[in-house]
Amino acid sequence: MPLQWFPGHMTKAVRQIKENLSRADIVIEVLDARIPMSSRNPMIDDIVGKMPRLIVLNKADLADPNLLGQWEKALKKGVESIEVVQISAKTGKNLPQLIEKAKYLCRNASWAGRRAVRAMVLGVPNVGKSAIINYLSGRKSRNVENRPGVTRDVSQSIKISASLKVIDTPGILWHKFEDQAVGEKLAILGSINDEILFREDIAIKGLEYFYQNYLKKLQERFNLAPEEISCSDMFALLETIGRKRGCLVPGGKVDTERVARVVLTEIRDGRICRFCLEKPSAL
Ligand SMILES: Nc1nc2c(ncn2[C@@H]2O[C@H](COP(=O)(O)OP(=O)(O)OP(=O)(O)O)[C@@H](O)[C@H]2O)c(=O)[nH]1
Numbered sequence: 001m002p003l004q005w006f007p008g009h010m011t012k013a014v015r016q017i018k019e020n021l022s023r024a025d026i027v028i029e030v031l032d033a034r035i036p037m038s039s040r041n042p043m044i045d046d047i048v049g050k051m052p053r054l055i056v057l058n059k060a061d062l063a064d065p066n067l068l069g070q071w072e073k074a075l076k077k078g079v080e081s082i083e084v085v086q087i088s089a090k091t092g093k094n095l096p097q098l099i100e101k102a103k104y105l106c107r108n109a110s111w112a113g114r115r116a117v118r119a120m121v122l123g124v125p126n127v128g129k130s131a132i133i134n135y136l137s138g139r140k141s142r143n144v145e146n147r148p149g150v151t152r153d154v155s156q157s158i159k160i161s162a163s164l165k166v167i168d169t170p171g172i173l174w175h176k177f178e179d180q181a182v183g184e185k186l187a188i189l190g191s192i193n194d195e196i197l198f199r200e201d202i203a204i205k206g207l208e209y210f211y212q213n214y215l216k217k218l219q220e221r222f223n224l225a226p227e228e229i230s231c232s233d234m235f236a237l238l239e240t241i242g243r244k245r246g247c248l249v250p251g252g253k254v255d256t257e258r259v260a261r262v263v264l265t266e267i268r269d270g271r272i273c274r275f276c277l278e279k280p281s282a283l
C-alpha cells in the first residue's frame with residue numbers, strides 16, 4: 001500500500017503559511033541532515049517562489065560527518081539566493097552562522113541593518129523547526145516532541161536577536177510521494193505518523209539501509225555474529241534482533257511489532273551510528 005499522510009491540519013497549515021508569507025523577508029527551509037533530499041518538500045518551492053532561502057541541515061549531530069559537507073555544497077550549487085548551513089538544535093552547532101547567513105541573504109535590501117530580518121521557518125514534520133527556534137530564543141523546550149505534527153499553527157513573530165525574528169510553522173508534507181523510497185525514508189526517521197504505518201515494513205527498510213551502508217555498526221549494535229547477518233533476508237534479521245532483545249510473545253515467537261519499534265527508535269536516536277540514508281550524488 002503506498003504511503004501517504006496529509007491530515008486536515010496540514011491543509012489548514014498550507015493556507016496559513018501562504019497567508020502569512022508576506023510577513024517574512026526570507027524562508028528558512030529546515031531539512032533533516034540524514035535525508036536532505038527526501039525531506040525537501042516540493043510544495044515549498046511553489047509556495048515561496050524566488051524568495052531568498054536559507055537551507056538548514058538540522059540534526060547534524062546525528063548525520064554522517066563524511067557526507068554533511070558534500071550535502072552542503074550540493075544544495076548550494078552556486079545559487080545566489082540560497083545559503084546553506086548545517087546545524088544541530090541539540091548541541092547548538094553553527095547557530096550563530098545561521099543568524100549571519102540570514103542577514104547575508106538580505107544584505108542588499110533597502111532596510112538592511114536598520115531592522116531585523118524576518119524569517120519564516122518551513123519544513124516537513126519532526127525535522128526540528130520548533131527546537132531550533134527554542135534554542136535560538138532561549139525558550140524552554142516548549143512545543144517540541146519526538147513525533148510529527150506537534151506544532152499546529154503558524155506562530156506570532158518570535159524575537160531571536162536585534163537582527164532576526166522568526167515565525168514557526170506546522171510541518172507540512174505533500175499529497176503524493178512520486179518515489180516510494182522518499183516516503184519510506186520520511187517514515188524511517190519519524191516525519192510520518194507511526195500510527196498509519198506498517199512498522200515492520202518500515203523497520204525492515206531501515207535495516208536494509210544499514211545492512212548496505214553501515215554493516216559493521218549494525219552488527220556491533222545488535223551483537224550479530226557474521227552468520228546471523230550473512231543473508232539478505234531482512235525479515236529474518238528483524239526476528240534475530242527480536243530474539244536477542246527479548247521481544248517475544250508467550251510461546252517464544254518473536255513479537256515483530258515490538259522489535260520493529262525498538263529498531264526504529266534505535267535508528268532515529270542515532271544509537272547504531274551517525275548516518276545518512278542518501279548521498280549527494282543522487283541529486
Ligand atoms: N539529536 C537531535 N535532535 C533534535 C534536533 N533538533 C530537534 N531534535 C528533536 O527532534 C524532535 C522533533 O523536534 P521538533 O522541534 O518538535 O520538530 P518540528 O519540525 O517542529 O516538528 P512539527 O512541529 O511536528 O512539524 C524532538 O524530539 C527534538 O528534540 C537536533 O539537531 N539533534
Ligand SMILES: [Mg+2]
Nearest residue numbers: 129130150151
Ligand atoms: Mg514544531
